[in-house]
Amino acid sequence: MFKMTHNILRNLVVRKSTRRYPFEVREAFDKVRGELVNDIVRCIFCGSCEVRCPSQCIQVDRKAAVWNYDPFACVFCGVCVDICPAKSLSQKTQYLRSVDKRILISMQGELKKKSREKDKEAEKDKPAPVEPEGPAATG
Amino acid sequence: MRKTVIPFGPQHPVLPEPIHLKLTLVDERVVEAIPNLGYVHRGLERLADVRDFHQMIQVVERVCGICSMIHAHCYCMGIEELMAVEVPPRAQFLRVIWSEVHRIQSHLLWLGLFADSFGFESLFMQFWRIREKIMDISESTTGNRVIVSVNVIGGVRRDLSAEQTRWLLTELDWVEEQIQRLQTTMMEDYTVKKRTVGKGVLTAQQAYELGAVGPVARGSGLSQDTRQTSYAAYGELYFEPVVETEGDCYARSKVRFREALASVDLIRRALDKLPAGEVRAKVKSLKPPKGETVMRVEQPRGELLYYFKGSGEKNLDRLRIRTPTFANIPPLLAMLPGVYLSDVPVVTLSIDPCISCTER
Numbered sequence A: 001m002f003k004m005t006h007n008i009l010r011n012l013v014v015r016k017s018t019r020r021y022p023f024e025v026r027e028a029f030d031k032v033r034g035e036l037v038n039d040i041v042r043c044i045f046c047g048s049c050e051v052r053c054p055s056q057c058i059q060v061d062r063k064a065a066v067w068n069y070d071p072f073a074c075v076f077c078g079v080c081v082d083i084c085p086a087k088s089l090s091q092k093t094q095y096l097r098s099v100d101k102r103i104l105i106s107m108q109g110e111l112k113k114k115s116r117e118k119d120k121e122a123e124k125d126k127p128a129p130v131e132p133e134g135p136a137a138t139g
Numbered sequence B: 001m002r003k004t005v006i007p008f009g010p011q012h013p014v015l016p017e018p019i020h021l022k023l024t025l026v027d028e029r030v031v032e033a034i035p036n037l038g039y040v041h042r043g044l045e046r047l048a049d050v051r052d053f054h055q056m057i058q059v060v061e062r063v064c065g066i067c068s069m070i071h072a073h074c075y076c077m078g079i080e081e082l083m084a085v086e087v088p089p090r091a092q093f094l095r096v097i098w099s100e101v102h103r104i105q106s107h108l109l110w111l112g113l114f115a116d117s118f119g120f121e122s123l124f125m126q127f128w129r130i131r132e133k134i135m136d137i138s139e140s141t142t143g144n145r146v147i148v149s150v151n152v153i154g155g156v157r158r159d160l161s162a163e164q165t166r167w168l169l170t171e172l173d174w175v176e177e178q179i180q181r182l183q184t185t186m187m188e189d190y191t192v193k194k195r196t197v198g199k200g201v202l203t204a205q206q207a208y209e210l211g212a213v214g215p216v217a218r219g220s221g222l223s224q225d226t227r228q229t230s231y232a233a234y235g236e237l238y239f240e241p242v243v244e245t246e247g248d249c250y251a252r253s254k255v256r257f258r259e260a261l262a263s264v265d266l267i268r269r270a271l272d273k274l275p276a277g278e279v280r281a282k283v284k285s286l287k288p289p290k291g292e293t294v295m296r297v298e299q300p301r302g303e304l305l306y307y308f309k310g311s312g313e314k315n316l317d318r319l320r321i322r323t324p325t326f327a328n329i330p331p332l333l334a335m336l337p338g339v340y341l342s343d344v345p346v347v348t349l350s351i352d353p354c355i356s357c358t359e360r
C-alpha cells in the first residue's frame, strides 16, 4: 500500500480526470461516427445503403421514394455513408441520445428521375422536400 | 476427507463475464475444476450464411468488444489472401498502429480488473484513467471508441494526418509516463505480491503440452508470439516478444504490464516509419473469395485463429473462429488444483478470460 502513497498524494494536486456530466460535456472529436442523418433532398433512392448495411436497419422503397431507418438497430459503422453515391448520408459527431421509446425514422423524398427532367425544363425550380426536418417518429 | 462442490460463476462479482467453473474442494483447497461453457453463445459464425463477406467485417468485430480491431484485421487478411488483394503498405502500418492501440487498451483494462480482483480498488481506477486516454486516441483517429470499424477488404477506411500523428506522439508520451508511474505499485507492492506471487503456477512444460497461448504461455517462459511471424507490418518493426519465466499470476501480470509499454514503443516506431501513399486497394472488380485458408494473428490474449472457406459466392461457406481464451482454458484447469478458494478469482482472471469471444 505504501508504494501507492505518492500516487495518491499526486492525485490531490493534479486536475480531475472525471467530468461532471451532463453539466460538462466533452467536445467531440471531428470525424466521430455519431448519429446518422439523411439529407433526403439529395437521396436518389438507389438502395445501396440498404444492400451494404451490416445490421440491415435501412429499407428503401424505390417506387414510393421512402427511406426507412431504425436508429436503434444501427451500429454506426458508417459503411452506408461511405457507399452513398449521392452523398446524402452523413454522420454527426454526437451520439444518439438515449430515449425511453423505440423510434423508427421514415423519410419521404421525391423521385429524382422525374425531377431531373423537371430540372432540365426549369433549371432554377428545385424540387421542394416533402419533409425537410424532424423525421416522422412512428412506432 | 470430505469433498465439497461449489459453483464459481457464472455470476461472480469479480468476473465481468459469465464463466462457470464447478470447483471440488477439500477443506479450502481446490482439487478439481470443471468448466461449463455456452452461456453467451451468439451464433456469430453462422451469420456468415446471411451476411456477405463485406458485412461480416462488422460481425466479426463484435466477437470481442475489447479487441475488435484485431478480429477485423485477421478476417480481412484472410479474405485478402483468398481474393489475392495487395494491401498498400501504409494500410499495413495503420492496421498495426490501431492493433497496438487496442492491445494497450486491453492490457490496461485487464491490469485494472486484476487489481480489482484482489481488492486494490484505487489501482484499478488509476489504470482505467490511463485507459481513457487510449479510448480518446481510438475515437479521434478511427471514429469510434471501442468497435472501431476501420478495416475494409483491401486496406483501411481512415488515414492519419500529419497533425494527428504529432498529437498521437504527445499523447503516447503521457500514456507511457503514466504507466511507468504505476510500475512500482503493480510490481513491487507488498499486498500485490502477497496475492500473486506463486499463485496458479503453470510450468513451461505444462504450458507447452496444454497449448497455452499469449501472455499465459509467455509468462511461463515460452517465447511464443504470433507477431513474430511478421504479418502486416510487424516484420519491419523489430518486434521482440516479452517473456517471463516464473509461470505464476505475478509473471503473467508482469508480461502484460511490459507488453503495454512495448506496444507504445511499437506504435512510435510504426509512426516513424509510416510510408506515404494509398490506404485502400480497389477490390470492386475482383471475384468473391474462393478456396480455403487459415489466418493467425496475436490478440492481447494470445493467438487468434480464423479458418475461411469460400466458394466464389458472396457468402462464405464456413467461417471458424478459435479465440485465445478457448486455448487457455485447459491451462487454467491445470493451474487451479491446489490453490485456495479465495485465490480462485485471481487465478481465473490471470488468463484474461474473454468468455463472449470463446463462445462467440
Ligand code: SF4
Pocket: A038, A042, A043, A044, A045, A046, A047, A048, A049, A050, A060, A083, A084, A085, A086, A087, A088, A089
Ligand atoms: S445510398 Fe444514399 S442515395 Fe442511395 S438510397 Fe441510400 S441514402 Fe439514398
Ligand code: SF4
Pocket: A036, A052, A053, A054, A055, A056, A057, A058, A073, A074, A075, A076, A077, A078, A079, A080, A081
Ligand atoms: S451506420 Fe452502419 S449500421 Fe448504421 S445504417 Fe449505416 S451501414 Fe447500417
